[in-house]
Amino acid sequence: MPTMNMVEAIRSTLKSEMERDETVMLMGEDVGHLGGVFRVTDGLQQFFGSRRVVDTPLAESVIAGSALGLALTGWRPVIEIQFLGFSQQCFHQINQQISRTRFRTRGTQQAPITIRSPFGGCVRTPEFHSDSMEQTFAQSSGLKVVMPSNPYDAKGLLAEAIRDDDPVLYLEPLRGYRLVTGEVPNEDYTIPFGKLNVLREGTDITLVAWSQAVPIAEKAAELAEEKGISVHLVDLRTLVPLDEEGLVDAIEKTGRCVVVHESQATAGFGAEVLALIQEQAFYSLEAPMRRVTAPDSPYPMPGVEDHFIPTAERVAAVIDETMADQ
Amino acid sequence: MPADFSPQFQPATKPAKPFSMLTEAGKLRRDAKPDLSEAEILDALRLMKVGRAFDEKCLNLQRQGRLGTFAPIFGQEATLVGTAMAMDPKRDWAVPQYREFPVQLRQGLSMKSIILYRRGHPDGGIIPDGVNVMATQVSLAAQIPHAVGLAWGLKLKEQDGVAVVFFGDGASSEGDFHESCNLAGVVDAPVIFLLQNNQWAISTPRSIQTGGADFASRAPAYGFPGVSVDGNDVFAVHKVVKDAVARGRRGEGATLIEAVTYRMSMHTTADDPTRYVDPRDLEVWGKRDPIMRVEKYLSSQGKWSDELAATWDQEIQDEIEAAFAEADAHAPPDPTAIYEHVFAEPTPTLARQRTEHFGAQ
Numbered sequence: 001m002p003t004m005n006m007v008e009a010i011r012s013t014l015k016s017e018m019e020r021d022e023t024v025m026l027m028g029e030d031v032g033h034l035g036g037v038f039r040v041t042d043g044l045q046q047f048f049g050s051r052r053v054v055d056t057p058l059a060e061s062v063i064a065g066s067a068l069g070l071a072l073t074g075w076r077p078v079i080e081i082q083f084l085g086f087s088q089q090c091f092h093q094i095n096q097q098i099s100r101t102r103f104r105t106r107g108t109q110q111a112p113i114t115i116r117s118p119f120g121g122c123v124r125t126p127e128f129h130s131d132s133m134e135q136t137f138a139q140s141s142g143l144k145v146v147m148p149s150n151p152y153d154a155k156g157l158l159a160e161a162i163r164d165d166d167p168v169l170y171l172e173p174l175r176g177y178r179l180v181t182g183e184v185p186n187e188d189y190t191i192p193f194g195k196l197n198v199l200r201e202g203t204d205i206t207l208v209a210w211s212q213a214v215p216i217a218e219k220a221a222e223l224a225e226e227k228g229i230s231v232h233l234v235d236l237r238t239l240v241p242l243d244e245e246g247l248v249d250a251i252e253k254t255g256r257c258v259v260v261h262e263s264q265a266t267a268g269f270g271a272e273v274l275a276l277i278q279e280q281a282f283y284s285l286e287a288p289m290r291r292v293t294a295p296d297s298p299y300p301m302p303g304v305e306d307h308f309i310p311t312a313e314r315v316a317a318v319i320d321e322t323m324a325d326q
Numbered sequence: 327m328p329a330d331f332s333p334q335f336q337p338a339t340k341p342a343k344p345f346s347m348l349t350e351a352g353k354l355r356r357d358a359k360p361d362l363s364e365a366e367i368l369d370a371l372r373l374m375k376v377g378r379a380f381d382e383k384c385l386n387l388q389r390q391g392r393l394g395t396f397a398p399i400f401g402q403e404a405t406l407v408g409t410a411m412a413m414d415p416k417r418d419w420a421v422p423q424y425r426e427f428p429v430q431l432r433q434g435l436s437m438k439s440i441i442l443y444r445r446g447h448p449d450g451g452i453i454p455d456g457v458n459v460m461a462t463q464v465s466l467a468a469q470i471p472h473a474v475g476l477a478w479g480l481k482l483k484e485q486d487g488v489a490v491v492f493f494g495d496g497a498s499s500e501g502d503f504h505e506s507c508n509l510a511g512v513v514d515a516p517v518i519f520l521l522q523n524n525q526w527a528i529s530t531p532r533s534i535q536t537g538g539a540d541f542a543s544r545a546p547a548y549g550f551p552g553v554s555v556d557g558n559d560v561f562a563v564h565k566v567v568k569d570a571v572a573r574g575r576r577g578e579g580a581t582l583i584e585a586v587t588y589r590m591s592m593h594t595t596a597d598d599p600t601r602y603v604d605p606r607d608l609e610v611w612g613k614r615d616p617i618m619r620v621e622k623y624l625s626s627q628g629k630w631s632d633e634l635a636a637t638w639d640q641e642i643q644d645e646i647e648a649a650f651a652e653a654d655a656h657a658p659p660d661p662t663a664i665y666e667h668v669f670a671e672p673t674p675t676l677a678r679q680r681t682e683h684f685g686a687q
């Protein structure tokens with residue numbers, strides 16, 4: 001089985017999906033000739049030609065908006081927003097137009113569009129390049145929100161996204177693009193949405209994370225285990241649909257819970273996770289649940305960004321606090 | 327009723343010829359008279375050289391991992407300096423994208439401040455009172471509506487300042503560009519849209535940004551004039567911007583200026599242009615170098631010499647080193663900066679988060 005990083009897993013999946021289905025097309029800023037600013041689409045225009053791998057003008061709103069029209073003529077567009085921060089330029093098209101197409105037409109039209117975008121911080125990018133906004137899109141009803149943390153999931157979830165008849169926001173962890181590697185089978189497979197992944201079995205406390213926060217949570221789990229705390233770590237994989245049953249199971253195993261994410265605390269997706277557990281697994285809880293997140297501040301300049309996102313040490317400290325609660 | 331119909335407005339097949347005054351060889355074209363005085367020409371040359379030397383220094387440091395990502399100006403010095411010198415820093419506003427270092431400097435921002443910004447220091451965002459610039463803009467085209475508002479605001483206050491907004495050929499594809507031009511035309515805002523057509527938006531060539539022959543020709547549709555100018559000719563740029571500024575001051579509204587130039591180096595330090603730039607283009611445009619042209623011109627006037635060049639180089643190096651020394655002396659970023667200036671007064675939630683993170687103040 002080949003070992004790949006995230007970029008390679010995504011690229012090879014785009015290629016195999018385009019081979020499998022001739023209506024799949026890629027479009028975005030710099031995705032063609034250059035192969036994307038992170039080389040995710042490297043070589044694909046040479047292989048599939050410039051009709052199916054399209055360099056667009058610099059205009060996110062028309063990239064997203066035209067994808068809807070393309071979809072209605074039988075294409076299956078996979079669009080790239082170069083950095084998630086710039087999805088704000090096409091938020092209207094995603095949130096109000098693409099996401100609601102099925103609903104508004106009473107199911108007579110649909111928008112099988114995949115919106116790929118790298119997100120997240122701590123790679124010293126300039127301002128506005130590091131925003132994590134998954135919670136905002138989780139509220140774009142009609143849109144699925146998919147956030148792989150490793151190359152195996154990246155492939156299976158991307159294939160599932162492209163084949164899905166609903167629009168999918170597929171968020172790629174920028175920090176993990178080349179850092180996170182793993183084995184990826186050559187054969188075709190998909191991973192169903194709405195099934196969380198248990199990364200570590202444990203009995204004392206449940207850690208919930210997704211995408212970029214998974215490596216942080218893993219490290220925190222190791223720190224906790226050094227102190228004899230047994231951590232049950234789950235990766236949500238998809239926020240919409242959310243694996244409600246899987247979450248309840250994971251809490252029932254330990255009775256304690258800490259959620260980690262890179263976006264801001266207030267109305268972040270962690271709040272949704274905790275609310276759901278409170279509603280569905282309250283009687284299994286042995287201690288108040290906690291979140292480790294970014295503060296309610298705008299994403300800061302690179303010189304201080306390492307203090308902005310959660311660190312494994314901060315997560316480990318919150319695990320300790322939660323364990324100390326009786 | 328006539329039987330035949332044909333659309334009244336047909337696209338131009340050829341781009342407009344950019345206005346130019348100084349040839350590549352540094353000779354004034356026939357009838358061209360620079361409206362910069364000799365001292366001003368020297369100032370312009372100096373600022374172009376400072377811009378280039380500063381980016382060379384920054385590039386070195388960036389390559390050693392001692393500076394963050396930034397966008398060099400190589401090749402675009404004349405557009406920036408010609409424009410800046412047609413503005414009055416006291417009453418006119420500059421609204422940059424991220425490739426306008428000499429403009430920021432001339433408007434009154436310090437070199438130290440630019441260094442802090444490029445180092446990723448939060449204090450790089452500080453804009454001192456009385457410096458008429460907006461913050462460096464990274465979200466493309468987002469600055470263009472701001473400039474319309476600035477210009478409109480000055481006009482409503484019956485002040486005679488103008489706003490000059492800088493953006494690239496790429497940014498001109500964003501909806502914000504269209505909406506801004508449209509509003510400027512409606513309210514007659516004294517704004518100058520300075521489109522730096524450097525032929526590239528990262529790897530995307532100009533031909534993918536517009537199906538039109540050029541950018542400047544869009545202007546009349548919004549109700550104001552458009553100008554195409556040789557962006558490597560500091561005299562020409564200065565003249566057309568000065569003219570646009572004068573019209574703005576007289577209450578005659580907006581101007582779109584397309585400065586035709588070339589990005590001679592990478593998009594930013596994170597880019598590898600060898601993957602898409604044809605080296606032959608660099609050769610052609612290298613001959614049109616904006617600094618060389620002015621040096622040749624001044625030499626022909628007996629106002630430039632190797633000795634003077636050497637003296638200047640040393641002075642400029644010293645100036646840049648001094649700015650870096652100042653930046654070094656600046657206190658390193660304080661991590662608590664992530665909690666400051668979010669609101670005038672922190673919300674209780676933010677205050678609690680800060681205490682949980684860094685302890686009581």
Ligand SMILES: Cc1ncc(C[n+]2csc(CCOP(=O)(O)OP(=O)(O)O)c2C)c(N)n1
Binds near residue numbers: 086524
């Ligand atoms: C809204 C938005 N979309 C995408 C980007 C990513 N990006 C940064 S610079 C750039 C190209 C800009 O080209 P242009 O406007 O021509 O200016 P230049 O860099 O050539 O000066 C892109 C696509 C961004 N910063 N903002």
